[in-house]
Amino acid sequence: MLRTDVIQKIIDKKKATRYLEIGVNNGDSFFPIEIAHKVGVDPSFAFSPERKLEWAGKNPCNVTADYIDATSDAFFAKQPIEKFDVAFIDGLHTYEQSLQDVLNTLDNLNDNGVIVMHDCKPPHVPAAFPAPSLQAAIDLNMGAPGWDGIWCGDVWKTICHLRSNRKDLRVFTLDCDFGLGIVMKGKPDIDLNLTKEALDKMTFADIEAGIKNGTENFLNLKDESYLFEFLETI
Numbered sequence: 001m002l003r004t005d006v007i008q009k010i011i012d013k014k015k016a017t018r019y020l021e022i023g024v025n026n027g028d029s030f031f032p033i034e035i036a037h038k039v040g041v042d043p044s045f046a047f048s049p050e051r052k053l054e055w056a057g058k059n060p061c062n063v064t065a066d067y068i069d070a071t072s073d074a075f076f077a078k079q080p081i082e083k084f085d086v087a088f089i090d091g092l093h094t095y096e097q098s099l100q101d102v103l104n105t106l107d108n109l110n111d112n113g114v115i116v117m118h119d120c121k122p123p124h125v126p127a128a129f130p131a132p133s134l135q136a137a138i139d140l141n142m143g144a145p146g147w148d149g150i151w152c153g154d155v156w157k158t159i160c161h162l163r164s165n166r167k168d169l170r171v172f173t174l175d176c177d178f179g180l181g182i183v184m185k186g187k188p189d190i191d192l193n194l195t196k197e198a199l200d201k202m203t204f205a206d207i208e209a210g211i212k213n214g215t216e217n218f219l220n221l222k223d224e225s226y227l228f229e230f231l232e233t234i
């Protein structure tokens, strides 16, 4: 299942009206989403005026959408902000920034709101390379074995962090589209208690090993079909 299918199904089930996307790039995920009001935040939008116009024709929600040319931190710093029902976090792929984006979004989310995070289960270890930016990841990884240009960074650590430190949140990862982290207010279904030191030391190879041998499910990974069970609860 693609991220856009998951996001749209959540929006439809909740009859949500307000959508936030952090990290829009060329609009592959933002433009198809159908909802009354949507806000896209990116310091470097990567679509042409022609593409924007084309999508305004295909999906009228794009005509009234707000496009905020800023980093997520700058966007959230300008309070007050409207409250959102559903948010998709797909900006800078670092542990620190994705965690900050989740925390800021939670502060601006309606009580039953849902956050979807991209890139929580990289397809392989090189894609999980921690780097301060996409360009740095490319520069550092060029020619490394297994590197194919896909970069999810260490966003997966944010899932482990939230599961270990926020017992007021329901957090799991759908096993599709590079791992879609789902975060909402509520009781965790399974406990995880990693210390800061343990998480700092962890690598994505540990996550992969845990998944392969079934010893530890750090990401609370669920088959994509679990989405339908989840939808019944929101």
Ligand SMILES: C[S@@+](CC[C@H](N)C(=O)[O-])C[C@H]1O[C@@H](n2cnc3c(N)ncnc32)[C@H](O)[C@@H]1O
Residues within 6 Å of the ligand: 003, 022, 023, 024, 025, 026, 027, 028, 029, 030, 041, 042, 043, 044, 045, 046, 070, 071, 072, 073, 090, 091, 092, 097
């Ligand atoms: C992977 S792309 C987003 C792709 C898009 N969501 C999709 O699914 O097609 C990541 C985007 O995040 C943006 N970005 C990088 N740092 C950011 C930040 N601090 N705040 C918001 N967006 C950021 C980049 O400019 C880039 O366009």
